[in-house]
Every structure is written in C-alpha cells, then in structure tokens.
Amino acid sequence: MSAASSAPAASAPATVLVTGATGYIAGWLVKYLLDAGHNVHATVRNPARATHLQKLADGSKGTLTLFKADLLTPGSFDEAMQGCSVVMHTASPFVLDGFTDAYEALVRPAVEGTRNVLEAVQRTESVKRVVLTSSAASVHGDNKEILHKAGGRFDESDWNTTSSVDHNPYQYSKVAAEREAWKMQKGQSRWDLVTINPVMVYGPSLTPASHSASIDTLVQMGDGRLRTGVPDLSFGVVDVREVARAHVLAAFTPAASGRYILYNKTLSMLKIAGILRTRFGGRYPFPRMQIPKFMVWLVGPLMGPVTRDFITRNVGYTVQFDNRHSQELGIRYRPVEETFGEHFQQILDDGLVKKRG
Ligand code: NAP
Numbered sequence: 436m437s438a439a440s441s442a443p444a445a446s447a448p449a450t451v452l453v454t455g456a457t458g459y460i461a462g463w464l465v466k467y468l469l470d471a472g473h474n475v476h477a478t479v480r481n482p483a484r485a486t487h488l489q490k491l492a493d494g495s496k497g498t499l500t501l502f503k504a505d506l507l508t509p510g511s512f513d514e515a516m517q518g519c520s521v522v523m524h525t526a527s528p529f530v531l532d533g534f535t536d537a538y539e540a541l542v543r544p545a546v547e548g549t550r551n552v553l554e555a556v557q558r559t560e561s562v563k564r565v566v567l568t569s570s571a572a573s574v575h576g577d578n579k580e581i582l583h584k585a586g587g588r589f590d591e592s593d594w595n596t597t598s599s600v601d602h603n604p605y606q607y608s609k610v611a612a613e614r615e616a617w618k619m620q621k622g623q624s625r626w627d628l629v630t631i632n633p634v635m636v637y638g639p640s641l642t643p644a645s646h647s648a649s650i651d652t653l654v655q656m657g658d659g660r661l662r663t664g665v666p667d668l669s670f671g672v673v674d675v676r677e678v679a680r681a682h683v684l685a686a687f688t689p690a691a692s693g694r695y696i697l698y699n700k701t702l703s704m705l706k707i708a709g710i711l712r713t714r715f716g717g718r719y720p721f722p723r724m725q726i727p728k729f730m731v732w733l734v735g736p737l738m739g740p741v742t743r744d745f746i747t748r749n750v751g752y753t754v755q756f757d758n759r760h761s762q763e764l765g766i767r768y769r770p771v772e773e774t775f776g777e778h779f780q781q782i783l784d785d786g787l788v789k790k791r792g
Contacts, residue, residue, distance in 0.1 A: 455526025462641035463679035506548025537604035634671030
C-alpha cells in the first residue's frame, strides 16, 4: 500500500522529531532544521550532552525541545512525537569495536529501536512522513560483491544479502532495520517513508562527544596509530553536510520517495592520507604506505576488530555507487579536499589529536 499523504511544505514551519540528536550526523540535521525556522523535537539519551544543540537553537529562527528517549524502551518516543508531521530516525549505534556481543550492541538497538519508533508513528496521527537514516551498508555487504554488479556501480535497487550477526554485524544491523521499516510502512497508508543511504560520512562535527566510527578513523590517521601503513581498503565517502541536507530535502520535497544513496567519491585510505598531507604538511604521522594484503590477512585480526573473512572479501576491491537519485533530489557534492581538510582541522580544534608545530 502506498501512503496517501504527502510531505509538509518546506515554506511553512513544521514540527519535526529527530531521534539520536546528540549524534554526529544529527547535529547538522538539527542545525539546518532550526536555521529554516522549524520546531525541532530532539530525543537524546543524555541531555547533558546536548548543550551544543541548545546553542544552535539560541541563534536560530527555530525552536528546540529536548526529550529523553531510549531505543530499547517501549513507548519512549511517544511524548516527543506529539504534534510532529515529520519523523527523522537517525539513532542507531555506529561502532565497529569495543563490544563482545554484536547482537546486543548493534542489531537489537537498530531493529527493535526502529520498530519502537515506527510503532509510535502508528499511534501518532499527525505524522505524514518518516525519513530513516539507513546506510550504504544496507545496499551491499562486502566490496567484492561489486564484481557481480552489471555496470560496476551499486544503486538503490541493490540490497545487502550477505551480512549477518557473525559477519559484518554493523552492516547487518542497518539492512535488517531498513527492511523492518519498509515492512511496517507498507502495512498502512497514512505515512510514507524515505530512506537516506550514505556511504562513509566525513566532515566537521558539531559535537566532540560523538562516538561515530567516522570520527574515530580520522583520529587514528592523525595520531600515529596507522603510521606503519594502511590496507588497500577503499570506500565511498560523502560530506556530513550533504547527508544532513538530503534528510531535509527528503522531508519537505513532496515527490521524494524510496531510497537515496549519498555518495561523492571512492577513496582509498592511502588517498585520504594524501589529501590530509597536502593540506597539513608533514607535521602529522599520516600513513604513507599500503600494507600488502597477505600481511593484513596475517596480522590484521591480531591488531583490531577485523576478521580474515572481512579482509579477504574487502581489501583490494574498489566499490562505486550511482548517486543520480540524490542529485535529482537537489544534492550537489563539494570537493573531498574540503570535507577532509575541515574535518581534520576540527579534530585538532577539539583536541582529539594534539596540534603540532
Ligand atoms: P553517532 O554520532 O554515534 O550517532 C548515533 C546516535 O544514535 C547517537 O545519538 C546515539 O546516542 C544514538 N543511540 C545509540 N544507541 C541508542 C539507544 N539505545 N537509544 C537511543 N539512542 C541511541 O553516529 P552517526 O555517524 O551520526 O550515525 C547516525 C546514523 O547514521 C546511524 O543510524 C548510522 O548507522 C547512520 N550512518 C552513519 C554513517 C557514517 O559514516 N557516520 C554512514 C551511513 C549511515 P548517544 O549520543 O546517547 O550515544
């Protein structure tokens, strides 16, 4: 069943729920909504970590109201959703290490959390559109799968069918959550669903407190942990500001529908290091070498949270994505040099990597 309703007009102030508002991507999303004069209902787990959002609201045309909510608490989002026409569901753990039980750490909050938020949508008559922050991880599993893709680029018709709790659990958490969302949407006709499926997101963060893996990988590039070299690992990259804009456009463009891959370019880890070196000179120990795949396969699992299966199926394969649907939505991609330069500068300013010389 398709939804009979359409998105609220962009010109009139709307009341919008943003889940996980203390997150890296959500920070920009809240900023753009406030700047456009919308009333933002922001759910957070810990209001003490939301002071940056309050500052954004103080200098904007919009209003901000904070609500406490947890993905795993049934009914947690009902109060915050009252009066909202749009729900933007961004909250979901994006961590690649530091846990022992992948189901509890990633899959349960992603899937049960999405169900919990959408059950609240079912109970809230005012909601007309849901924008879900999904991921390119919901589009494909391992990089090697590109070899079977006609045209050599993943697009919105692709689904990740290879990840599981044991192999790529984060990717699995995202595809399972997105499938659940589409299933619930198709069971009714009051609200419609648009998903935003970004590749790896970079660019300055409005909060130093996020645990997003996006920030951690760049910190490791700058603090010397990757000094000895990086694997030949490539991935799609996109600026956080384009991802946030896409959420806003998806919410307020009546014709927006389906899935939107957010993708600018494919870069290897070494190429990213090169961009940073060009901008910041030799003061920081950005990696200069690629480690051969067999070495990564041998020692990688001893040094971090990667498995030999992951290395076999990802290192040395270059993925690309079709971003035409996002361009039709109105997204224009900025140069990657700007994304990485501004992101690393902000990491220095926040003291996440010590400034040198
Ligand atoms: P982030 O900064 O870690 O944001 C994740 C948010 O989820 C945080 O606000 C976190 O709350 C919240 N959250 C986690 N578990 C929760 C729970 N049990 N109850 C309530 N809230 C919970 O990461 P991000 O990069 O901005 O990610 C935001 C979304 O974008 C996620 O859905 C992620 O899968 C998706 N995404 C990210 C990327 C990327 O490269 N960054 C790419 C594609 C898709 P706390 O602040 O309280 O921890």
